[in-house]
Amino acid sequence: MLLAATASAARAQVDEARLKAAFVYNIVAFSSWNGAPSDARLHVCTATGGPLDAELARLGGRQLGQRRIDVRRGFGAGCDVVVRGARDLAPPASPSTLVICDGCALPDGSSAVSLLREDDRIRFEVDAAAATRAGIGFSSQLLRLARRVL
Template sequence: MLAAGLGLGLCAAGTARAQVDEHALKAAFVYNIAAFSHWQAPAAEALTICLQVDAQLEGAIAGLAGRQLAGRPVKVRWASPVTGCDVLVHGAQTPVVAAAGTLVICDACTLPDGASAIALVREGNRIRFDVDPARARDRGITLSSQLLKLARRVL
């Protein structure tokens, strides 16, 4: 059932036209990607999403605060300092230093970039994502096979 929800959510997001806000779609991708990721380290009470992105994407992702993911409340904050982050979302021009146990998602990067496990990419009028599962594993995170099936490209 979760896989169907992810598939429908990401497929609908991928085919959305200009009437849907691009930043809201990217926020939905971040949420769904986190939902289909498993951290090997013991989970903290909250799932913390840290941001190093432009103001528009920051505002869209901030709207995820207070939602639940796997029974954990979602917290969103600026990534300074970059500690205590379960997910770090950064822009392509932002240098990244992230701790083990942090799923790094880049907005508009080309993988491999040396830091990110997932890249949100614009393909025409679609938002898609590329995945580097080895980078995620190196950080102690397993990405579900359902997520990998929906990726545009898996390295």
């Protein structure tokens, strides 16, 4: 019985991570960067640890508009999108980088979007000021779906 409960909890973690990765994909799809893209790849950098990293890695190679998604572990130069956990240190401020945090309370000084678990649902909040500082725009469709826009 303990084994079944452990397997069920692990499956719930994977399902939540898969749903959060889908949120990241759709948030990025409804985002725009001021200026021309640096190259034909959209670099998504992640260091959340655990199942979310694995699910984000599955986005690698998918096409988003004219750009193909490239997923990297860790933060560094050339990241178009950074996905971090609430316990992770904020990545160094970089222009034109969309920072998405899993579980952060906004505003946190760096994240433009926070993914939140609310009961049995995944929701997101947007810090419009942080997005503007990074030169990121969000479609009105995306903003209407946000739990809260600061």
